[in-house]
Amino acid sequence: MTAARTERLMDVLFVLLNASQPLLREQIRQRVPGYDQGSDEAFQRMFERDKDALRDMGVPIELKNFDALVDEAQGYWIDRKTWLLPELHLSQSERLLITLAASAWEDQQISSVARQAAHGIGTMANRPLDAPDMRFAVGQTTLAELFSSINSKNVVEFEYQSKSSGTVSVRTVQPWRLLLTNGAWYLVGYDEERQDLRTFRLSRILGAVTVTNRVADQEVPEDLDTRKLVEAWSVDPAHANQAILGIKPGTCPNLRLRSSSIDIADDVDMVKISYGHQARLVREIAAVCNDVVSIEPQSLRDEVRNYVSRVLEVHS
Numbered sequence: 001m002t003a004a005r006t007e008r009l010m011d012v013l014f015v016l017l018n019a020s021q022p023l024l025r026e027q028i029r030q031r032v033p034g035y036d037q038g039s040d041e042a043f044q045r046m047f048e049r050d051k052d053a054l055r056d057m058g059v060p061i062e063l064k065n066f067d068a069l070v071d072e073a074q075g076y077w078i079d080r081k082t083w084l085l086p087e088l089h090l091s092q093s094e095r096l097l098i099t100l101a102a103s104a105w106e107d108q109q110i111s112s113v114a115r116q117a118a119h120g121i122g123t124m125a126n127r128p129l130d131a132p133d134m135r136f137a138v139g140q141t142t143l144a145e146l147f148s149s150i151n152s153k154n155v156v157e158f159e160y161q162s163k164s165s166g167t168v169s170v171r172t173v174q175p176w177r178l179l180l181t182n183g184a185w186y187l188v189g190y191d192e193e194r195q196d197l198r199t200f201r202l203s204r205i206l207g208a209v210t211v212t213n214r215v216a217d218q219e220v221p222e223d224l225d226t227r228k229l230v231e232a233w234s235v236d237p238a239h240a241n242q243a244i245l246g247i248k249p250g251t252c253p254n255l256r257l258r259s260s261s262i263d264i265a266d267d268v269d270m271v272k273i274s275y276g277h278q279a280r281l282v283r284e285i286a287a288v289c290n291d292v293v294s295i296e297p298q299s300l301r302d303e304v305r306n307y308v309s310r311v312l313e314v315h316s
Contacts, residue, residue, distance in 0.1 A: 008034045012050055013059060022064045022075025142202055145209040146187055150175045155214040159206040163279060168206060174216035179226045188226050190218040199229045207314040245271045246294035254284055268293055282307050
């Protein structure tokens with residue numbers, strides 16, 4: 001489709017959307033640039049092609065009576081109520097979630113589009129909302145190295161924090177697959193120390209991934225079902241534990257969204273969170289640790305301190 005025709009289709013759409021009543025074909029010809037050139041037959045053919053193209057795009061162009069007293073007089077019309085989005089009525093929580101979701105995009109171009117869309121939705125709801133900036137604290141900096149190693153079939157090494165014990169050890173892995181599920185990236189491969197298939201969550205990899213010169217000698221199993229391997233990660237056990245966090249007012253939206261109750265105060269808000277996977281909560285607290293002033297129980301506080309200390313050691 002040429003640029004001239006695209007511009008003409010947009011003009012037809014704008015003219016019909018802004019019309020207060022059905023428009024006769026001749027009225028459309030007078031208002032759309034490009035239709036006033038050539039003969040009547042050329043205009044008829046051009047308009048029919050444009051009208052069909054807009055209908056193929058889902059634009060509901062209707063033919064309606066132009067004058068109630070004259071049945072033969074019919075014009076073209078787009079019913080804004082049936083085609084355009086209805087008026088939005090969003091709650092404060094819904095608008096906050098939309099704004100936070102838009103702010104979570106790391107990609108510059110997508111982030112710009114997402115923020116504009118979120119602002120537009122807020123404006124349509126007559127209450128635009130500004131929210132604190134938030135980024136997903138997932139280990140995506142290792143993706144490039146892991147994708148490259150899978151393609152080249154090179155063995156990789158990295159420091160990894162155990163999900164069960166929290167201990168850190170160096171793992172040597174022959175990478176097979178990368179999988180994104182439930183907002184988290186996973187590496188599936190052959191662990192040379194364990195001599196078996198293992199699944200690694202990228203957010204638990206500490207520091208950089210080293211791609212070695214050794215070529216993997218283990219073949220990927222034909223019946224490998226990567227999604228079944230990570231199902232256990234997404235299953236949250238019963239919320240048997242409860243954390244009480246003191247956080248600065250207006251901060252830590254990721255923790256506030258998980259809370260079961262919040263006691264608002266002038267200096268510190270007390271936030272209660274029920275949780276099952278302590279390691280997951282530790283990472284969320286560590287991502288905003290500058291705004292968290294107190295943590296209970298003590299075991300959770302110690303784990304957050306240890307996690308932050310390990311991160312600082314890696315980046316020292």
